[in-house]
Amino acid sequence: MLSFTRRIRTFVLPFHNPVRVAEVAATVDIISGGRLELAVGPGSDPNDYATFGVPIRQRRPRMHEGLEIIQKCFNEEEFSFKGKYWNLENVRMTPKLVQRPLPLWVAAMFPKAIEEAGAK
Numbered sequence: 442m443l444s445f446t447r448r449i450r451t452f453v454l455p456f457h458n459p460v461r462v463a464e465v466a467a468t469v470d471i472i473s474g475g476r477l478e479l480a481v482g483p484g485s486d487p488n489d490y491a492t493f494g495v496p497i498r499q500r501r502p503r504m505h506e507g508l509e510i511i512q513k514c515f516n517e518e519e520f521s522f523k524g525k526y527w528n529l530e531n532v533r534m535t536p537k538l539v540q541r542p543l544p545l546w547v548a549a550m551f552p553k554a555i556e557e558a559g560a561k
Contacts, residue, residue, distance in 0.1 A: 451480040451481060451482050451546075451548055452479075452480070452481045452482075453481075453482060453483070453484035453489065454481040454482065454483065454503065454504045454507040454508065455483060455484060455490075455493075455495055455499065455500050455503035455504050455507065456484070456489070456493045456495065457507070459506075459507035459508075459510035459511050459514070459527065460510060460514055460529065460532060460534060462479075462481070462507070462511060463510070463511045463514035463515060463534055464514075464534060464535075464536070466479045466511075466538075466543065467514075467515075467534070467535075467536045467537060467538050468536060470538050470539050470540055470543060471536055471538075471539055474539065475539035475540045477540070477543065477544075478543075478544040478545075478546060479511075479543055479544065479545050479546065480545075480546040480547075480548060481504065481507070481508065481511075481545070481546070481547055481548065482504070482547065482548030482549070483500040483501050483503070483504040483548070484500060485500070485550075499526070502525065502526075503526050504547075506524045506525060506526050506527060507526075507527075508545075508547070509522075509524070510522055510524075510527060510529065511545075513532070514532065514534040515534075515538055515542070515543060516542075518533065519531060519532065519533045520532055
């Protein structure tokens with residue numbers, strides 16, 4: 442039986458706990474039989490940033506730090522992380538992914554953002 446995706450959602454990563462994003466992604470990857478492609482982005486709407494109380498100038502560094510944590514969740518059995526926005530101790534993420542590696546997309550519109558996304 443074939444099924445087709447009707448909608449794609451992108452996590453605006455600076456508004457979410459990256460360990461939780463990794464857990465949700467792994468769960469959907471399991472449920473879908475290894476068909477998930479995770480998409481994240483920094484967002485750009487100043488109103489969204491005001492709503493969540495996050496300074497918009499932090500959008501890209503928060504996203505990159507979150508991506509680093511997500512990669513650790515997917516690739517390391519246990520890890521600790523000390524960053525500017527997140528400090529985590531002895532993280533052991535479950536469940537585990539079906540896909541290794543999980544396809545990961547980073548939304549970017551401007552040349553510097555595209556270059557940064559490609560470097561990850």
